[in-house]
Each structure stands twice: as C-alpha cells, then as structure tokens.
Amino acid sequence: MSDRNETNEQQPSPAKDVSSVSSGGGRVCTRTRTTSETDIVLTLNLDGTGETNIATGIAFFDHMLEAFGRHGLFDLDIAAKGDLEVDAHHTVEDVGIVLGQAFAAALENKQGITRFGSSLIPMDEALVLAACDLSGRGQLHYDVKLPIEIIGTFDTTLAKEFFIAFANNAGVTLHIRSLVGENSHHIIEAAFKAVARALMAAVALNPRIAGVLPSTKGSLS
Numbered sequence: 362m363s364d365r366n367e368t369n370e371q372q373p374s375p376a377k378d379v380s381s382v383s384s385g386g387g388r389v390c391t392r393t394r395t396t397s398e399t400d401i402v403l404t405l406n407l408d409g410t411g412e413t414n415i416a417t418g419i420a421f422f423d424h425m426l427e428a429f430g431r432h433g434l435f436d437l438d439i440a441a442k443g444d445l446e447v448d449a450h451h452t453v454e455d456v457g458i459v460l461g462q463a464f465a466a467a468l469e470n471k472q473g474i475t476r477f478g479s480s481l482i483p484m485d486e487a488l489v490l491a492a493c494d495l496s497g498r499g500q501l502h503y504d505v506k507l508p509i510e511i512i513g514t515f516d517t518t519l520a521k522e523f524f525i526a527f528a529n530n531a532g533v534t535l536h537i538r539s540l541v542g543e544n545s546h547h548i549i550e551a552a553f554k555a556v557a558r559a560l561m562a563a564v565a566l567n568p569r570i571a572g573v574l575p576s577t578k579g580s581l582s
Contacts, residue, residue, distance in 0.1 A: 378462070388564075390467040394459045398451040399443040405463040407564050409436025417441040417456060419449050421515035422523075425553045426456070433557030449519060457523040461499070461530025468564065471495060476575040478562030482555040487542030491535070491555035495563050497582035499529040505539040505552060512546050520549050524556070532582070533560075 377395045388407040395401075413430035415423045417439060430437035439460075443452030468474065479492035489505070501524050507517045528535040537556060542548040567575075574581060 388467045390463040392459050392463040394455060399455040401441045401455055401459045403459045403463055404438040405467055406436035407467050409434055412436045414438045417452055418445050419452060421513055422453055428550055429553045429557045432554045433561040453519040454522050454526045457526030458530050461527040464531040471581050472574050473566045473571045474575060475563055475565045475567050478559040480555045480558035482551045484547040484551040487547035487551045488540040489551035489555045490538045490540060491559040493559045493563050494534040496534045497532040498534055499532045500534050501525045501528040502536045505537055507545045507548055508543060509545045517545050
C-alpha cells in the first residue's frame, strides 16, 4: 500500500466541531461542524414552541426538519451548506450528526427526564410508529418500507442515514416502523413527526423525580 503522504493528492480536512450550551438554565445548545464536505451551524432548544428556521439547500429535507421541530415543540435553527453538486448524502448525514450532538448536550445530566417516549402517527394512508429510550446507547432499528426511491430530487434512502446519524450521536435507542403506507412522502413525513413526538415525551421533565436520574443502575450511558 502506498503512503498517501508521498502523493500530491489533497488530504480531506478533519471535522471541526464546536459546541456551546446555554448558561441561562434552559436546555439549549448551539453546535457547529465544518468539514471539507459541509459547514453547519445549528441551535436546538428542547423546551421551545416549535419555531424553526431551516436552510439546508434540500427542499424536501427542510420540510421534514420543519415538521420535526414543529411537532416536537423544539425550536430549531439550522444553516447548512454542503457539496450538493456531488449529492445530498453528506449534508443529510452531517445534519443528523450535529442535531444528535446538540440533543445530547442540551439534555445535560438527564436528571428528572421521562426517558422513554413513543408515538403512533398517521398521515393519510400511512401509519408510522416511533419509540425511543434516552439510554445513552445510540442505535437505530428501522423497518420502514418505501414504495419509491426518489421524492422530487430527494433520495429516500437518506431518511435512514439521517436517523442513524442522529440516534448514534444523541445516544438514543430509536425504533421506527412503518405499519402501513403507499405514498413515500407520507411515510417519511409521518416518521419524522412520530420521532419528534416520541422524543418530546422522553425529554419532558417529571416533577415527581426532579433531580433524579431515571435509571436503576444510576447511569444512562
């Protein structure tokens, strides 16, 4: 194998990640990520009202992220620039990475959270189930059947890539399953809404366990 340092091939820039959590007591995080493929600035407020300002350069993806914020009551601001001349994969995946990292940081120590959440969301003929555990063990279990591979210019397989990146970086055990559906747009949108609703339930603070970590082993990692 040749030593790549001996060639003139330009090496990819390492990812530069910067995160800041609000010092005002709210569960808010701003996170940036810059690579040779994407440049992303994202702010997430877990205790918002669903206000969103999304610009990724991918219209269908923007629509899904707006639905995620609105129905999860998460305030979400995303400005992403990616190498869309290649395809949308890097942008979609990296937004998932940054959103997951911001989600984990905004949760802080997880004391007092409900921890578990689930939601069954219909959208016309489609019905999608999402369930989550803020376990600290990031993983996605995805059984979503999509009749077509392209919606406009959006590759529908990227929905799974987004959820993989989000779950892994948020430390969330996430299950998504389509129970029925014929229209890929409806199925994917129902999935984003179901995940948002499940997460909203899981991050909710329960005053009955204020200051208590919801774990019998004393750790959510």
